Amino acid sequence: MSIDVKSILSDNALNMRRSAIRDLLSVAVRPEIISFAGGFPNPDSFPVDDVKEIVQEIMEESPTVALQYGTTEGYAPLKREILKRYNAEGMPGDMDNLIITTSSQQAIDLICRVFINPGDVVICGLPSYLGALQAFYSYRAEPIGVKDEEDPEVVIEKLIAEGRKPKFIYAIPDFQNPSGVTMGIKERQAILDLAKKYDIFILEDSPYKEIRFEGEHMPTMYSMDPERVILLGTFSKTFAPGFRLGWILGRKDVIERVVVAKQSSDLCTPVFCQMIGAKYLEKNYFEKNIVHVKEMYKRKKELMIHAFEQFMPEGVTWTNPEGGLFLFLKMPEGYCSRELFDLAIQENVAFVTGDSFFCDGSGKNTMRLNFSFASDEKIVEGVKRLALAIRKMMDEKSK
Amino acid sequence: MSIDVKSILSDNALNMRRSAIRDLLSVAVRPEIISFAGGFPNPDSFPVDDVKEIVQEIMEESPTVALQYGTTEGYAPLKREILKRYNAEGMPGDMDNLIITTSSQQAIDLICRVFINPGDVVICGLPSYLGALQAFYSYRAEPIGVKDEEDPEVVIEKLIAEGRKPKFIYAIPDFQNPSGVTMGIKERQAILDLAKKYDIFILEDSPYKEIRFEGEHMPTMYSMDPERVILLGTFSKTFAPGFRLGWILGRKDVIERVVVAKQSSDLCTPVFCQMIGAKYLEKNYFEKNIVHVKEMYKRKKELMIHAFEQFMPEGVTWTNPEGGLFLFLKMPEGYCSRELFDLAIQENVAFVTGDSFFCDGSGKNTMRLNFSFASDEKIVEGVKRLALAIRKMMDEKSK
Numbered sequence: 039m040s041i042d043v044k045s046i047l048s049d050n051a052l053n054m055r056r057s058a059i060r061d062l063l064s065v066a067v068r069p070e071i072i073s074f075a076g077g078f079p080n081p082d083s084f085p086v087d088d089v090k091e092i093v094q095e096i097m098e099e100s101p102t103v104a105l106q107y108g109t110t111e112g113y114a115p116l117k118r119e120i121l122k123r124y125n126a127e128g129m130p131g132d133m134d135n136l137i138i139t140t141s142s143q144q145a146i147d148l149i150c151r152v153f154i155n156p157g158d159v160v161i162c163g164l165p166s167y168l169g170a171l172q173a174f175y176s177y178r179a180e181p182i183g184v185k186d187e188e189d190p191e192v193v194i195e196k197l198i199a200e201g202r203k204p205k206f207i208y209a210i211p212d213f214q215n216p217s218g219v220t221m222g223i224k225e226r227q228a229i230l231d232l233a234k235k236y237d238i239f240i241l242e243d244s245p246y247k248e249i250r251f252e253g254e255h256m257p258t259m260y261s262m263d264p265e266r267v268i269l270l271g272t273f274s275k276t277f278a279p280g281f282r283l284g285w286i287l288g289r290k291d292v293i294e295r296v297v298v299a300k301q302s303s304d305l306c307t308p309v310f311c312q313m314i315g316a317k318y319l320e321k322n323y324f325e326k327n328i329v330h331v332k333e334m335y336k337r338k339k340e341l342m343i344h345a346f347e348q349f350m351p352e353g354v355t356w357t358n359p360e361g362g363l364f365l366f367l368k369m370p371e372g373y374c375s376r377e378l379f380d381l382a383i384q385e386n387v388a389f390v391t392g393d394s395f396f397c398d399g400s401g402k403n404t405m406r407l408n409f410s411f412a413s414d415e416k417i418v419e420g421v422k423r424l425a426l427a428i429r430k431m432m433d434e435k436s437k
Numbered sequence: 438m439s440i441d442v443k444s445i446l447s448d449n450a451l452n453m454r455r456s457a458i459r460d461l462l463s464v465a466v467r468p469e470i471i472s473f474a475g476g477f478p479n480p481d482s483f484p485v486d487d488v489k490e491i492v493q494e495i496m497e498e499s500p501t502v503a504l505q506y507g508t509t510e511g512y513a514p515l516k517r518e519i520l521k522r523y524n525a526e527g528m529p530g531d532m533d534n535l536i537i538t539t540s541s542q543q544a545i546d547l548i549c550r551v552f553i554n555p556g557d558v559v560i561c562g563l564p565s566y567l568g569a570l571q572a573f574y575s576y577r578a579e580p581i582g583v584k585d586e587e588d589p590e591v592v593i594e595k596l597i598a599e600g601r602k603p604k605f606i607y608a609i610p611d612f613q614n615p616s617g618v619t620m621g622i623k624e625r626q627a628i629l630d631l632a633k634k635y636d637i638f639i640l641e642d643s644p645y646k647e648i649r650f651e652g653e654h655m656p657t658m659y660s661m662d663p664e665r666v667i668l669l670g671t672f673s674k675t676f677a678p679g680f681r682l683g684w685i686l687g688r689k690d691v692i693e694r695v696v697v698a699k700q701s702s703d704l705c706t707p708v709f710c711q712m713i714g715a716k717y718l719e720k721n722y723f724e725k726n727i728v729h730v731k732e733m734y735k736r737k738k739e740l741m742i743h744a745f746e747q748f749m750p751e752g753v754t755w756t757n758p759e760g761g762l763f764l765f766l767k768m769p770e771g772y773c774s775r776e777l778f779d780l781a782i783q784e785n786v787a788f789v790t791g792d793s794f795f796c797d798g799s800g801k802n803t804m805r806l807n808f809s810f811a812s813d814e815k816i817v818e819g820v821k822r823l824a825l826a827i828r829k830m831m832d833e834k835s836k
Contacts, residue, residue: 055697
């Protein structure tokens with residue numbers, strides 16, 4: 039007899055979903071495929087020489103700190119540098135308001151762990167970040183997306199009347215993944231007003247904020263109401279994802295709970311990586327290098343948009359982000375991007391089907407395109423191929 | 438109005454326990470205190486020059502791999518090196534049987550996440566590893582410890598009759614934390630027989646196995662039944678905890694579920710750290726350095742035991758581990774190590790009270806002592822102080 043694993047899985051495990059992106063990426067590994075599917079920063083954006091210098095210094099100056107256990111709260115010099123920057127931007131917080139996490143994915147996970155019971159409701163965007171949706175499902179939360187035509191207040195009031203007050207509102211106000219859209223100041227204020235009226239936390243996921251390459255700087259929602267907003271940050275898009283450094287800035291009574299949850303999750307984030315992050319900030323390399331990252335991504339986005347304008351058939355629309363790594367493409371209603379995917383793979387180009395980001399199963403005619411990773415040449419060539427695939431599908435349908 | 442955090446916590450969060458060690462350590466930070474409380478490897482055991490060489494090589498050879506996202510399953514060269522060693526020791530497994538985790542604490546957490554529903558039973562030792570107990574509580578599992586005088590089969594049969602079949606048996610067969618005790622081959626076989634008879638997984642936590650400094654090598658339980666044993670490994674005690682590298686070796690259908698659970702937990706373990714681990718094994722530095730670690734810890738253990746023999750009052754007993762980092766001290770029944778703790782702090786010496794490791798609240802007369810971290814001189818001086826504190830308590834009681 040052998041153990042039947044499926045029969046002894048937790049209910050949460052049964053509700054977990056594999057990442058659709060992962061499965062798409064496994065199809066898109068052939069070298070001839072131009073992939074807009076991943077969410078990788080461009081390797082040319084990595085400050086290799088700076089990191090070389092930093093790791094050498096760490097190994098000279100304090101190797102036994104780097105190799106030892108650290109505290110669950112995070113490496114103090116890194117926390118101080120992060121706080122210094124937030125405080126300078128008018129965002130309050132001291133050491134007890136901040137915890138370093140092993141990636142901002144862990145930050146989302148820990149917040150769920152602290153707040154979510156099975157069946158709890160979380161308000162999110164339509165579309166919203168897939169990794170957050172995955173975390174919600176893994177705790178059996180029910181993410182509820184607010185449709186464009188809906189009034190979020192009505193949605194929340196209805197839920198409260200049903201005894202299902204949302205645990206928090208999940209938002210990515212700057213250059214949202216996947217849509218690339220940025221919330222205006224009025225929209226931010228409206229959500230904050232709701233949070234205040236109904237006493238609901240807002241989880242502000244902010245991985246791209248520093249990659250604004252055009253348009254006007256927006257204040258974080260956290261800066262507008264630090265009592266009700268929990269801010270998530272990370273180095274993954276602005277410095278390097280290989281160190282898996284994220285953080286949570288929020289109320290002390292929340293951070294305290296997150297610390298206890300993190301203790302049994304992974305005890306502490308790699309000290310070696312945290313020391314690299316700390317030095318990177320101390321030396322102001324962050325500020326120096328982010329300039330190039332923004333230039334590069336602006337150029338790539340413009341190339342992609344320009345190629346859309348040249349090659350995309352009538353009826354296809356797109357967002358035009360002011361920062362970040364992603365934009366959203368929309369075909370006319372009735373077309374399905376899952377169907378398109380197979381045609382696109384035949385043309386050697388890949389993307390992520392948009393429906394994966396919609397917790398209500400809508401968005402079938404949408405797709406997410408990453409513009410940070412591919413080379414300039416491949417961006418243009420990839421858009422050509424994608425446009426060809428869309429054309430083929432449209433021609434087929436109109437027969 | 439402000440959000441009342443406590444009122445919206447998840448049931449799991451409400452069941453989480455802060456680490457007792459953490460709280461004890463916060464008392465034991467004064468420099469004059471000799472602490473046997475932590476579980477830190479000795480910094481002199483860190484192969485600083487080797488790591489220096491390795492990080493330099495990584496930054497020369499493949500920096501953009503090190504700084505980029507990796508796969509959830511783990512960095513393939515690291516996995517291959519780990520498997521090579523297990524296979525050479527007769528432990529089966531290929532790439533699909535292994536996942537790299539961000540510390541073995543995460544490994545325990547992910548296994549709980551995959552298998553535990555609230556109220557589920559886990560069988561563990563009395564005492565057992567505190568970090569594992571914390572993870573169990575955080576999923577609202579009920580750890581049930583088998584007493585020395587109990588027959589584990591009777592315990593399991595009773596649970597099954599109650600419809601509460603244990604999800605798994607948690608064991609640390611080599612140099613257990615906290616007791617320092619190693620399971621004999623018959624004991625291992627007896628537990629495996631139970632696992633086979635009742636079709637229950639065994640979670641074999643194996644962080645210290647490579648630090649055997651005396652006695653006879655024991656086969657892992659995994660090698661005796663790879664279908665029913667899930668093995669957890671880590672570099673934290675044998676190389677360096679600062680990289681937070683752990684792993685799980687087990688059945689493919691289990692690893693597959695763990696991969697999905699890890700996706701939403703932290704996406705992947707720091708690639709930079711994994712590359713360091715891979716090179717450390719590729720260059721056989723692990724085998725070279727572990728010799729010194731074992732020598733050092735053997736010397737420190739012997740120093741501590743010798744000091745016990747010299748200074749401890751009649752009635753105090755201790756375990757004499759053949760490896761690892763910890764040993765267990767026992768006072769006669771009726772004495773309480775929590776009470777002793779305050780006296781010990783007055784004498785400037787610290788330890789962990791043993792009851793924290795007993796899920797049934799017993800073990801009040803026990804304490805865990807770490808012998809890996811303190812200098813040789815401090816080990817002797819610390820034992821002297823501890824013996825004095827115990828003597829004072831005994832004198833007080835006998836008045």
